[in-house]
Amino acid sequence: MADTQKKQREQLTEIFAAALAAVAPDAAVRRHVRLADGGKSLEAAGRSWDLTHGRVRVVGAGKGAAPMAQALEKLLGAHIAEGFVVVKYGHHLPLAHITIDQAAHPVPDAAGVSAAAHILDIARDCTLGDLLICLLTGGASALTPAPAPGLSLADLQETTSLLLQCGATIQEVNAVRKHLSLLGGGQLAAAANGADVLAIIVSDVVGDALDVIASGPTSPDPSTFAECLEILERFQILSRVPQRARERLEAGAAGSIPETPKPGDPLFEHVCNVLAATNRQALEAAAAKAEALGLEARILTDSLTGEAREVAAGLVAEARRAAASLKPGDRGVCLLAGGETTVTLTGAGLGGRNQEMALAAALELEGSHGISGIFAGTDGTDGPTDAAGGFADGESVARMGGREAALAFLQKNDSNAALLAGGDLLITGPTRTNVMDLAALLVEAPCAGASA
Template structure:
């Protein structure tokens, strides 16, 4: 598998002068596995493998629809991978198939404001908008999606292209809630340490399109939702807050979440009122499993972290590592996991001289300071901090590398996807006079890895699945 040019520079991080050859080899192999994993979940790779169109049928994974059943096609959706999904889908449509649509994607992606292909009978409007805090452009883009769907005939096939980041990129506040209110809620949820499941539970109960709302807009039209997952366990209800998925969560759960994290009193008054009205049954719940609006909706995941992990494992096995997947549900506070990993590193080495372990998931960060970083960087900084405080650990006597990265290319406020550390990182940080604990307390991991030259920077990758942590050890 070739390495796209925009990722090729990551491989050069293995060739740093002054590093011992065993460390350079581990870094080289780990970074190669990372970029091959990223490439495997690019939408232009995933979608053509799952969607097939010929003269008679449209086949999506295990579902087929006769072509005569959907003369017009409407394409909608949002997320960090949605532009690539849309380009690939439009290229698959035949010249005889009329289509229209609208999608929301993050600012900064190199995409024209309309997506089409030579000879095609239509175009999809592109709205650039803000992530992770929604903006007015995002609202306008979702309103455009709803108008296009509403104007289409009942026999229309609606193809929803949903990917990670869609929660922020597809905002449409519920009645009585302003965009400013939604922005305030997002900021509180993102900084309090809540998991993505908890965050999206609250979001769904403040929106007109999340939690199955997009299917409600499209009903009775047939909806096929193609989804690239960025959440642990690939829970359809959680990915982009499940706009085409029945929602099993409740107002009571949303209320409990904001109380448990101590942010209820900081919420805008309109939001507190809506949660109270929902608890009292004065406003309707989100659409639940069994609701007839989902009769014509099909949801299919076309790619996830499991896809990427399998490719990373194969890459490392080809380089003669005893490679395995040690976790598909990494979660919890980043600094706590990092401290645990520092103590557990020797365990990954047991039973072989060249071992590699792959984990996927997503950590959380509780903001305590005003530094720059992200969940993967904070986890790796916590590994180094723990090693600096415990010189007796066996990890100090091994050659190892740990890489942790967000597949969308941007985490936190750092502009980076993650970082790489190795068994020389602690000594190198000491030589630079870096106070690891001080940086950890300020949530300022980026400055550490920038100084070490070990920050992973790609810009937006155009996809988004769960984060990946790679551990390589050579005895």
């Protein structure tokens, strides 16, 4: 690897680490929740709860729920009467007052069903005067499958897999999940019997819509059964969805099954949702680190969506435009973008949206100099792999075995193997946070005497 690529890769790694640090879930809890009145009350988002009356229960789910629970334990300690959180396998941490369990993501398993039932039991045991604190981060939907009456775990697994494979957005996936579940779409809040609910939420969706994050268990649900059927029809998978799931959605659309709680429902008068960490915060921290490294930082968007390989090509084109505007002596540029792309599977390879972006970017950058990129999931997991994403530079394709080999990898959606071959995989291990994905491209100014 040439000196320029090596230097840029080191800078990209530092920039990504700064982004992760800014959205650490435990720090997010500490920023937004505090004790007052000598420890007798809890304050968040301008509201206060008396800790001397009623019980404090804690439930949570998601890839970052463990550090959030740790932070809450340090704050509340023995005030916690009961607590339970579920995290993705390998994301657990030791807890003193809150029980922790693990389950599968992104396709749910039986451990997740058990976890969802435990969370519902705790909520249903609440009464007026109690406080139910909900810790929610990305991954919560898959980690807490609560099949609606008449449905099985297999029904949820198959439906989720179909939606993920066809390229549906997280908004579309979660709309369907809510209507096949007993937890999503405000139903967790409804189960709390009028108790106060404080939800501390780390966003993993574009636009930070509370009804979409973790399928919105404590938020009003604007989506409907009819919209779920439309989503499945549009992706041409309605006939492939398990019969019982399809029948439930059709019955709901016909009015035979009650809808999820909607905006304006009085139950939400007792609910306080706090958005504690977002992709924008990660981007701003990444920009600050880039500036500290002597680069000019430009945040392009925190709403990145679309087909992964097409988005990667667009970002590389933006980097080339930036390069064309630089003169010898100028600061290098760091282009930043955040969001969540999709991959429509046509091959049987192994990868994820960030790895596919890295592979596509490598093909666009082949033979170029002075531009390098990182494409990574802030949760440390990209698709069904142990990689967070990957790097790309002008030499990546050559390291993969040449353009023909790289194109074959892309056609098979086999980005993991391509990046492994080129030494371009990014492996971080569990980061225990999740604010979607981050892409950064570094553009070096030309050397004095270089041709335009």
